[in-house]
Amino acid sequence: MPGFLRRHWLLLLLLTGGVTLRVLVWLAYEPALLYIDSFRYLGNLEALRPTDLNPLGYTVVLKLLLSFGGLAFVQAVQHLVGVLLAVSLYALVLRYTSRTWIGALACAPVLLDAYQLQIEALIMSELWFQALLVGALWALLGKGEPTGGRAAVAGVLIGCAVITRTIGFTLVVPMVGYLVLAGGAWRSRAGWRRIAVRGTAGLLGVAVVLLPYSAYFRSQAGYWGLTGATGNVLYGRTATVADCAELPQEDAGLQLFCPDEPRDERPGIDYYTHFVYGDPSWPPEGLPDGRTKEELANQFTLAVVRNQPFDFFGSIAKDFLKNFDSLKRTHPKDVPVERWHFQVTYPYYDIGPDSVERYNAVTYAYDGVLPDSDTDLASFLRGYQLGGGYTWGPLLAAFAMLGLLASVGTGRARASGLRSAAFLATGGGLIILLGAAAFEFSWRYQLPALVLLPLGGALGLAAILGTRSGASGVATERRSGLDEYPDEVDAEAVADFRQRYGDNPLTPLVVVIAAYNEAQGIGAVLRGMPTHVGDVPVSTLVVVDGATDDTAAVAHEAGAYVCVASRNRGQGAALRLGYHLAGESGARYIVTTDADGQYDNNEMPLLVKPLLDDTADFVTGSRRLGSYQHDSAIRWLGVRVFSWIASLLTLRRITDTSFGFRAMKAELAMSVTLREPQYQSSELLLGVMARGARVLEVPMTMRLRNNGTSKKGRSIKYGANYARVMFWTWLREYVFRGGKRAGRAARIS
Structure with missing residues (x-):
């Protein structure tokens, strides 16, 4: 980090x-x-x-x-x-x-x-x-x-x-x-x-x-259509520049649509668009023939464009260039920029009779x-x-220029491979501004350019300067937290395990338990562990994370395979070691549970069945779908808050991000990037979802610890760190690495 x-x-x-x-x-x-x-x-x-x-x-x-x-x-x-x-x-x-x-x-x-x-x-x-x-x-x-x-x-x-x-x-x-x-x-x-x-x-x-x-x-x-805004889209634009003398004098309909005011005295586009054409009672004298209002507006627009192309396109170009003005000001006859200013008092706009009452009612x-x-x-x-x-408008212009220069291959951009990318972002920004200016100018219509022109300019600048990236062509962030597996502690622990048990001692289904000073409670958990799920034999691997008590001896006497890490690094490090050791020792499926007796291991068949049926790649229990006991109101709230955050980040409904009773395919567990020595639960969940894994939630039971106290520390501190890990995992997997949106998180009720 x-x-x-x-x-x-x-x-x-x-x-x-x-x-x-x-x-x-x-x-x-x-x-x-x-x-x-x-x-x-x-x-x-x-x-x-x-x-x-x-x-x-x-x-x-x-x-x-x-x-x-x-x-x-x-x-x-x-x-x-x-x-x-x-x-x-x-x-x-x-x-x-x-x-x-x-x-x-x-x-x-x-x-x-x-x-x-x-x-x-x-x-x-x-x-x-x-x-x-x-x-x-x-x-x-x-x-x-x-x-x-x-x-x-x-x-x-x-x-x-x-x-x-x-x-x-x-x-x-x-x-x-x-x-x-x-x-x-x-x-x-x-x-x-x-x-x-x-x-x-x-x-x-x-x-x-x-x-x-x-x-x-x-x-x-x-x-056929897309919106009710049809004929009036360009009527306001053409009404401000139309020379009535250039229109057919015998066509009463077109003459009716041409404003009476001299061109230099006419109001702006917004007036003719919304207050003239947009008025359902206009024209008050009615239409002179069988043509509809929309047909006449379209014919009027075409006539003006055909007869006065320089006036029409010149007015569009003038409005387009306003986007790059050094000051955001109201140009003559334009939509007031004050509409998009923060006001000291709550702003009420005129929406007809009783505007204030309508605001209040809504x-x-x-x-x-x-x-x-x-x-x-x-x-x-x-x-x-x-x-x-x-x-600043000139800054937007500079972004646009950088994007355009890169698009045509200026400097190192010719060989950078970024020319088309700079063209897409810059061209998209400019064409939206131009299209909006064809209708009318408003500072509001500049906003799409805030995401397109700076991006195009940034890509253009990177192209002109020359890219500095890894072999994949994608820049990578520096790693933090745990070193890549296997680090020195992992390698030592695996070597000791193989010396005692051989290369492939484990069954296809392995339960991995991370344990640190759990000698008092882990024996009861191991003695209650199922020996089979259906026809599949179960073996248990306890990863002792630098314990200072007799956890390893108690686990061995209870019949578990034991892997001992020489120093305490955290639950995340222990579980990662267990995933890789299990997968490298013959496991096809991995289940995780805790050493403190909070989970009902007799529910394991429900957890593992979707893996055996190949209807899921990762199955996690959910206390909210099942039942649970809790001794902390803050943790009760935290479960809900973090579930909501994870659902928002992944766009999939998740009810429980930190339930430790989980089952997964071994190759999936080994493929996920795990860097967190602690607070690892959400890192694993978001990691497998980012790989497009089929994730399933099933109702499970959660009890209070059978002994001792939680090692998670004070609730507020734990919650802050948990949120940090969740956010940075999402940023790393979904944003920087372009992770997939996982298959919908299903639930069994």
Whole structure:
């Protein structure tokens, strides 16, 4: 762990700042911030109408989150996701370079940008759109040249991004470009076959999401579509630049849609989009012929683009360049930047008659409180934001330039293998900004660039400087904790064991027990151990972890095989030694239990049967599914808290992370990275899940110790260390090593 901290100190510093700021935001605004769009999402939770202005992606996420808690819970989860996004970006960069400071450049904007913090506090879709973008990037860039399967996953994620924010459709272009360029496959005929496979898979992945969604839309609207925002998308843009004299004078419909005001006196795009076209009573005099409002808006847009292409595309380019302004200010006729500023008092936006009452009703319905702000915290956050706590526009431009330079092979980038990766991230960021600018400019629409342009710039910088990585091409972190197996103590203990028992003395099913000064209780545990599970004989291996009492002698007299480590290193070290020794001595299946009599070893058949049936690779008992006695309220709470954290980290429901009665295939136990001398339970569980193992929970019994006191120390200290190990194991296995999402953690009731 000290080595890990030294290597990643800059990330940890940024994480400290990012987490602190998010806690302050969560405390500053109760229960969460609400914008105009928030009420559209909340108002569609039950009906799930695809024809509304906003697509259903975020509405579904919001509905799921609200089933667990209120708006304050949603805000907390969104802040957590923001932190995880930053860590994911950091880890993705380190798969291509060992320069941790470059990884820090990629994640710092997400962690520290005040506009990012504000959008996470809002009941809005932007954060989840960012998360889907990062997921697609990991699918494509996480490990070597993309395969058809990974391209399909990326396509599915992009499809989900589209139904979260329709601007996500623009990402299909850089995805296809990357699938063509990645690995230099385009240079050979065989490579083009690979391109065809993965390109088709990527597009099918997008279609798998969008076609059913569009069919659902058609069932509600009577025509194919993705959102109710159709004809008005570009009407506002063209209305601000249209020269009415250039339109057909005889077409009353097009003339009706052309504003009466001179072009230099017209309001902004937002006005024509939402307050003109978006007004259901406009035009008050009605339409002049049989064309619908949407048809006329589309025809008006096409006519303006055809007659005034330079005005149209020039206005888009002007808005696109605003993203790189040195100051985040409100440009003339644009959406006010104040909408995305932290306010000292709780902000109420105009959502129609009785706006305040509607705000109050919504927050009270979900959280039982009225909207409120802590003025001191809110003032601090506002000062941080207005005082420069955001990503400087020229810095974003620099990131974009680095990504583009690497994409064309500048300097060492030509031979780095990172050109296509830099192109994907940078191209994705730029095309989203350009697509958003085609609609209208808003600082809110810049937020997806915070995860894409810094990543593209970081990859570009790594390419230009030249990568420094291991043979696998992926940067690796320094190891800490236990040395790799076998260390000096392991080797000595194994040699002594083989001298006494031979090379393969154990049965196919071995029970491994780690014991330290357990002479008083281990005899009773061993005498109650089953000799067979079905037709499979059972042998017991006790690893004595540097005990100072007669544990080894008592275990030997009770008929167990005994392996003695010369010094005490912790339960994790003893169990790791036992796993390898059992596997190397003939075991096919390994069961772990404790030496203190807390588990009912007569329940072993239930634990082992899924292994013998080959329906699971790893089976763990669960006191919460079964029954248990406890003598500590803190530990009772800790079991639940850590189960919830592990479930969140692995996206699989886990009810008990620290139950010591477990069964697993021997080769799986030997393959897991185990570095923790203590607090090893969650390291093993998350490790096997990261390898894609089939994990099963079964109900079990847990009793109080039959003697002595627990060696886990004080509950609070133990809990803090347990949380540390769980988090760093997840970071190592899932983030840095790209672990698989394990098969669903099943349960037997």
